[in-house]
Amino acid sequence: LELCISEPLKYIGRVDNAGSVFLGNFSPEPLGDYYAGPNHVLPTSGTARFFSPLGVDSFVKKSSFIYYTPAELRNAKDDIIKLANSEGLTAHANSIKVRFE
Structure with missing residues (x-):
């Protein structure tokens, strides 16, 4: 989810269902894909090669928040x-x- 708004930090507690939230005009989705840390891997066949076995952590709902300044x-x-x-x-x-x- 990209929140391209002037004061995105005000909305952190209002986002309930997003895997990643990109905050502001200078935090686009590719920033998370390639650089900022959070990454997405879309499950396909053969995922056992790089996914861990099912565990307690698999049932914990998580979101990541990314915010970069223009600089x-x-x-x-x-x-x-x-x-x-x-x-x-x-x-x-x-x-x-x-x-x-």
């Missing part, structure tokens, strides 16, 4: 754009680029 995203943008382009995800790369045009 922080500017420092990370080239790396994120490079990773996105290497995966052929040009829209992800563009979502970073347009914030600095």
Whole structure:
């Protein structure tokens, strides 16, 4: 979930159902995919190769919150754009680029 609003921190306690929440105009979704830490892995066949066995933690609902300032995203943008382009995800790369045009 991207909250592209001027004061996103005011809404942290109001988001109930999101795997990741990207806070503000300079915290786009590719930031979480490639750089900020939280990552998403979409389950497919053969997931036992990289998922742990079912455990108590599997039943705990979690969300991650990502917030970058314009300066922080500017420092990370080239790396994120490079990773996105290497995966052929040009829209992800563009979502970073347009914030600095």
